[in-house]
Amino acid sequence: MTARIIDGKAFAANLRARVATHAAAFAAAAGRPAGLAVVLVGEDAASSVYVRSKGKATREAGMASFEHRLSTDVSQDDLIARVEQLNADPAVDGILVQLPLPKHLDSDAVLLTIDPDKDVDGFHPVNAGRLATGLPGMVPCTPYGCLLLLRDVLGDLSGMDAVVVGRSNIVGKPMAALLTAESCTVTIAHSRTRDLADHVRRADIVVAAVGRANFVPGDWIKPGATVIDVGINRTDAGLVGDVDFASAKEVAGAITPVPGGVGPMTIACLLRNTLVAAYRRAGIAFDDKTL
Numbered sequence: 098m099t100a101r102i103i104d105g106k107a108f109a110a111n112l113r114a115r116v117a118t119h120a121a122a123f124a125a126a127a128g129r130p131a132g133l134a135v136v137l138v139g140e141d142a143a144s145s146v147y148v149r150s151k152g153k154a155t156r157e158a159g160m161a162s163f164e165h166r167l168s169t170d171v172s173q174d175d176l177i178a179r180v181e182q183l184n185a186d187p188a189v190d191g192i193l194v195q196l197p198l199p200k201h202l203d204s205d206a207v208l209l210t211i212d213p214d215k216d217v218d219g220f221h222p223v224n225a226g227r228l229a230t231g232l233p234g235m236v237p238c239t240p241y242g243c244l245l246l247l248r249d250v251l252g253d254l255s256g257m258d259a260v261v262v263g264r265s266n267i268v269g270k271p272m273a274a275l276l277t278a279e280s281c282t283v284t285i286a287h288s289r290t291r292d293l294a295d296h297v298r299r300a301d302i303v304v305a306a307v308g309r310a311n312f313v314p315g316d317w318i319k320p321g322a323t324v325i326d327v328g329i330n331r332t333d334a335g336l337v338g339d340v341d342f343a344s345a346k347e348v349a350g351a352i353t354p355v356p357g358g359v360g361p362m363t364i365a366c367l368l369r370n371t372l373v374a375a376y377r378r379a380g381i382a383f384d385d386k387t388l
């Protein structure tokens with residue numbers, strides 16, 4: 098059996114087009130476009146590429162993009178002052194501080210400064226708490242993008258066994274919270290997990306967010322399972338995921354490729370969250386379940 102390859106790039110393009118339609122309606126109703134501010138500290142090449150492509154995608158969706166590039170040696174106080182300025186700016190609906198930050202900066206303190214209602218990454222503890230308790234908030238883009246792909250492939254997820262490998266605050270934990278809310282039975286695995294292969298072998302849904310190239314081999318995958326590969330690893334062989342794609346695609350029912358899987362969904366969901374934030378801030382009704 099050869100797996101269905103989940104086309105995240107095409108799904109993301111479709112989502113972006115739908116966001117653009119709603120963004121035009123928002124601009125007409127509110128008298129201004131929705132706006133996303135991205136703060137980049139330093140000159141990291143990979144981060145620079147992400148920030149540029151986020152800006153381009155934002156403008157293509159009919160939203161305003163505000164790029165704030167700060168020098169590598171910016172002080173904690175100056176970075177926090179910049180975030181506070183964006184909190185107060187009525188043209189800014191969403192604020193994203195590109196991670197990781199240089200080592201001398203305290204990213205937890207910076208994330209705590211972002212107004213939770215403008216926190217389009219969903220990284221603020223208030224939004225993590227809202228997600229954990231089922232209140233409306235901002236859901237982290239990467240896990241939400243994974244959920245949209247899973248719903249597209251599987252429909253109703255209730256009762257399914259899911260394993261999330263990785264427990265970071267930005268991917269693993271919110272992914273597990275979303276799958277729990279979908280009534281999956283969720284196992285969260287991490288570096289101290291015993292018998293990881295056995296856990297993965299029981300799963301109908303596997304989400305890999307480990308940060309190690311080709312870490313999950315095909316012989317851990319239950320035949321027919323749906324595999325979502327969040328990993329982005331730069332190797333001599335190019336960009337690869339956390340799942341060994343060549344062996345896993347022979348057993349899985351469906352699998353995301355890297356590139357072209359989860360990555361494009363992250364950016365599309367960032368635009369989606371910016372639009373949702375804009376509608377909420379403007380006090381205009383919008384059914385965010387349609388996106």
Ligand SMILES: NC(=O)C1=CN([C@@H]2O[C@H](COP(=O)(O)OP(=O)(O)OC[C@H]3O[C@@H](n4cnc5c(N)ncnc54)[C@H](OP(=O)(O)O)[C@@H]3O)[C@@H](O)[C@H]2O)C=CC1
Binds near residue numbers: 262263267288289309
């Ligand atoms: N496609 C996209 O849009 C995005 C992709 N990414 C990519 O996803 C991957 C994960 O990112 P992120 O969550 O931030 O990474 P982190 O490094 O923050 O977390 C990695 C997790 O994997 C666990 N882990 C590490 N080694 C093992 C092991 N041997 N066995 C089991 N678990 C292990 C860690 O466990 P422990 O907690 O015990 O240390 C940790 O919970 C990276 O490749 C990153 O580049 C990230 C964000 C967006």
Ligand SMILES: Nc1nc(=O)c2c([nH]1)NC[C@@H]1CN(c3ccc(C(=O)N[C@@H](CCC(=O)O)C(=O)O)cc3)C=[N+]21
Binds near residue numbers: 193336358363
């Ligand atoms: N505050 C913050 N929010 C983030 O969401 C955030 C961040 N910081 N720091 C870095 C990670 C990583 N991330 C990715 C986004 C898109 C792709 C993506 O589009 N990837 C393409 C390939 C891109 C390429 O070729 O390099 C793909 O998988 O097809 C990947 C990774 C967002 N992150």
